[in-house]
Amino acid sequence: MKAFLGVDVGSVSTNIVALGPEGKVLHQQYIRTNGQPLECIKKGLTQLKIGNPGLEIIGVGTTGSGRQLAGIVLGADIVKNEITAHASAVIQNYPDVRTIFEIGGQDSKVILLRDQMVTDFAMNTVCAAGTGSFLDHQAERLKIPIEQFGDLALSSTENIRIAGRCTVFAESDMIAKQQYGFSKADIIKGLCEALIRNYLTNLCRGKVLEPPYVFQGGVAANKGIVAALEKELQHEVIIPQYFNVMGAIGAALLAEDYIKKTGFQTRFAGFNTADLQFVPKTFNCNGCPNVCEVIQVDLNGRPIARWGDKCGKWANAIVSEPCPDREALDVREQQKVLA
Ligand code: SF4
Known part of the structure; x- marks a missing residue:
C-alpha cells in the first residue's frame, strides 16, 4: 500500500504516522524521545516496516523541534513548524474549528483559526506550570499514577483552589491543603483547574477564544484536565481520535499536499536509513x-x-539555497498551501 509518512520529533515524544488513501491512519507510534531523537526515528522506521510489509512511502513530512534533523535523516519532502502541522491536521478533520488548544509534556500552544487560516498563535516552551510536566511532577509527589489522575479528579465533590502560577507555589499550596485535611481527589481536581487557569491566563492572554474548540496533545487524555478546560470555557471541547499524534498527521498531510501539487517524486531515504550512522x-x-x-x-x-x-x-x-528566516517562510508557505 502507498502511504505518506509524517514524523513529529519533540523533546518529550517522537511521533510517527503513516497516512493511507483519504487520510486514513494506517500506522501510528508515540515513542518517548528521552534525548535520543535519532534512535527514536530509527526505531520508529523499523517498527513501521515490520508492522506494514509492502508499504511504499510516497511522501515524507517532518515537524517538531527536531524537524530539521528528522528531515535530513529521512530525506523529507517538506519540513514545517509545529503550528502549521497541527493546524493542517485539525483543518483536515474539523474544518470549522476556530481555536486549537495543545498541551504536551513540556510545551503548550494555542492556535487561532478563521476560515481555515491561522490568524494567531502562541507557544510556551519555558514555563512548566502550563504543561503536562507540572502534572507529572505532582503525581509523583502524591504517589498516584498519572493515568489515574483524570478519574480521581472527576470523583472529587469539593471545589478547592490550588495556586498554579508556578510549580513552587502549587507545591506549597498543595501541602497546605493536605494539612487542612482535603482528600487527594479534591487536591488533584484543584491541580487540574490550576493548570488550565495558568494555561489560559498566560498563553491565551489577549486572544479571542471562539468555539468550536479542539483540545489535543498528550494531556488531552486526562479527563480531569478536559473537565477543567470545559468548565473555564463554559463550552465543550472536541478531542480528536488521534489527539497525541496530530503534529505527525499534519506533517504527513502537508507532504501529501506538496507531492500532489508539485508532481515531484519523494526524496524518502528509504527504510534502510535506520542503519546509517548520523552524528x-x-x-x-x-x-x-x-x-x-x-x-x-x-x-x-x-x-x-x-x-x-x-x-x-x-x-x-552546505545547502545551495538557504533560507535566512525559516520560520517566517514556513508560515508564508502554510498560508499559500491553505489558500
Ligand atoms: S548571525 Fe553572527 S553568530 Fe550567527 S552564524 Fe551569523 S555570524 Fe555567526
Whole structure:
C-alpha cells in the first residue's frame, strides 16, 4: 500500500504516522524521545516496516523541534513548524474549528483559526506550570499514577483552589491543603483547574477564544484536565481520535499536499536509513554578537546539514539555497498551501 509518512520529533515524544488513501491512519507510534531523537526515528522506521510489509512511502513530512534533523535523516519532502502541522491536521478533520488548544509534556500552544487560516498563535516552551510536566511532577509527589489522575479528579465533590502560577507555589499550596485535611481527589481536581487557569491566563492572554474548540496533545487524555478546560470555557471541547499524534498527521498531510501539487517524486531515504550512522554535534559561532548555536549533522564523518545560524553563514556552506528566516517562510508557505 502507498502511504505518506509524517514524523513529529519533540523533546518529550517522537511521533510517527503513516497516512493511507483519504487520510486514513494506517500506522501510528508515540515513542518517548528521552534525548535520543535519532534512535527514536530509527526505531520508529523499523517498527513501521515490520508492522506494514509492502508499504511504499510516497511522501515524507517532518515537524517538531527536531524537524530539521528528522528531515535530513529521512530525506523529507517538506519540513514545517509545529503550528502549521497541527493546524493542517485539525483543518483536515474539523474544518470549522476556530481555536486549537495543545498541551504536551513540556510545551503548550494555542492556535487561532478563521476560515481555515491561522490568524494567531502562541507557544510556551519555558514555563512548566502550563504543561503536562507540572502534572507529572505532582503525581509523583502524591504517589498516584498519572493515568489515574483524570478519574480521581472527576470523583472529587469539593471545589478547592490550588495556586498554579508556578510549580513552587502549587507545591506549597498543595501541602497546605493536605494539612487542612482535603482528600487527594479534591487536591488533584484543584491541580487540574490550576493548570488550565495558568494555561489560559498566560498563553491565551489577549486572544479571542471562539468555539468550536479542539483540545489535543498528550494531556488531552486526562479527563480531569478536559473537565477543567470545559468548565473555564463554559463550552465543550472536541478531542480528536488521534489527539497525541496530530503534529505527525499534519506533517504527513502537508507532504501529501506538496507531492500532489508539485508532481515531484519523494526524496524518502528509504527504510534502510535506520542503519546509517548520523552524528549530531553543536558549536557556537563567534562571528558576531548573536553567538548562534549551530547544529550540525555528520554522515560518515562529513557534515550533511547545519541549522541554527541566523545569517545562514554555516548552512550556506552546505545547502545551495538557504533560507535566512525559516520560520517566517514556513508560515508564508502554510498560508499559500491553505489558500
Ligand atoms: S552564524 Fe551569523 S548571525 Fe550567527 S553568530 Fe555567526 S555570524 Fe553572527
